[in-house]
Amino acid sequence: MNQVETVMAVQKMQDYIDAHIYEKITLKQLSNAAGYSSWYSARIFKEITGRTSFDYIRASRLTRAALVLRDEERKIIDVALDFVFDSHEGFTRAFSKEFGLPPKRYSLNTPPIQLFMPARVFDTFRAFHKGGMKMSEKKATKTVFVQIIERPARKVLLKRGFKATEYFAYCEEVGCDVWSMLSSVKEAMYEPIGMWLPEDLIKNGTSQYVQGVELPLDYNNAVPDGYDLIELPPCKMMVFQGEPYNDDDFMEAIGEIWKHIEKFNPNIYGYKWAPETAPRFQLAPLGYRGYIEARPVDTVN
Template sequence: MDALEMKMAVQRMQEYIDANLHEQITLKQLANVAGYSPWHAAKIFKNATGKTPFDYIRSLRLTKAALILRDSNERIIDVALNFVFHSHEGFTRAFSKEFGLPPKRYKQSTPPIKLFMPEKVFDTYYALQKGGVSMSQKKDTKSVFVQVVERPARKVLLKRGVSAKDYFQYCEEVDSVEVWSILTSVKEAIYEPVGMWLPNHLIEENTSQYVQGVEVPLDYSNKIPEGFELIELDPCTMMVFQGEPYDDEDFMAEIDQVWKHIDNFNPTIYGFKWQPEAAPRFQLAPMGYRGYIEARPVSSVI
């Protein structure tokens, strides 16, 4: 079987699961979507995702259910039935096995948990094979929207690496998918999770410059997951750069474009100067529909 066709077949199954998560899903249905026998469809799915179709569906349903329990007042039994669990007891057993605590206790305290956040197999495969697009292959630099925002005093829940200076090195040092899934579960988050380049005074000895974290209020008092750390950040001014929307497979080239724009940007035109030690520089998760977004600390020159 052609490797590319296999990845595309698995992604078709993933997309079918996403679209039918609140309905009964059978292996035969997934096999029909993939275009292979049930046995073969199940085999290529597990090889690509690391989970059987049944385990994948159950983990995804439990994660979606956890987010509803975190953010709404829905009854546990109603959430369970909505995600095709046939009893409160069965849902509680599955939830406890997945997250290490029963749904009632989770709903009461909403500690950070490891969510299941699968990537689309074909998207990942395509991006890795393509390796991004060089700047010479792209059009001239697109528009980059720039704005200045104020960040209040806050804390950041983060996971340090060993010596990483960028995202790819960080991924070699920690399980970044697990880190991101935990950060995404934080109910008290002020903003979405980000990748950060820490200023020198926040880098501890034998730890990385690049980390992943989520900003939370100063009074955050919920559980700190094992291996994570909570540090305080001073108020700061950030200059945010946002590129145009792009095709997801072109994310590496789009990041390069925004970086080149920043390298050539003169903040003094707007009455600011770079202030790299004032706060972490950060990047939001690249998502094509909104363009690549990165922020760098500045201070007023007035």
């Protein structure tokens, strides 16, 4: 069994878990989805994901339960039963072990917590075996939509790396689970973003590339260990959005936008680049909406 076949078998088990998260799931069902014996399926699942299938399922259910408690007014027991926990006590123990506080206290205060949001293993495998950020010479030039948006004064909850200047190096330095913490923040103004910080926002010995989420100025909830909370002034951002693309081709989609920006002259539209006024940022690459990246600008006097 080669590496691609192993990853695909685990991906089939991941997909089965996602599709049946509200039902009881057995190792036999997972092995049937993978097409291998129960023993072998369990071994490769742990090898690829770093968790046993039982731990993976439990963490996935607890994360979805946490989002329900964050966003809805529900009884703890009802949420527990929805996610296949047999009792209030068992759910509370599992929730407390996973997130460090009981579900009742979480539902009242909703501090940032480390959600379990694993990437699809085949997408991760494909990304790290793609062979670099090179555009395909077969691709024709595509339409890029450009607009100006204004960001108000705001706070940003962020996690710094050490030397990273791009996403993959950042993941190697701090791990790939920062997004799951940022996605838990109830007060978020927008979705989490990857950011390239201007020099005055980079602390000594930390990275240019970080991940964060923008928050209202009156945000006063907990700041998780290892995270910073900073303030940013109002700014203008020029947003570039490419055409929808096949998720397999996200690197090419990013490269196309970067190539377009390199040639783009904002002066034609009455703006100039202003890299020190705000972080440049990117949204999570999602094929259905096209790759989106924003650069800070000022109006030309």
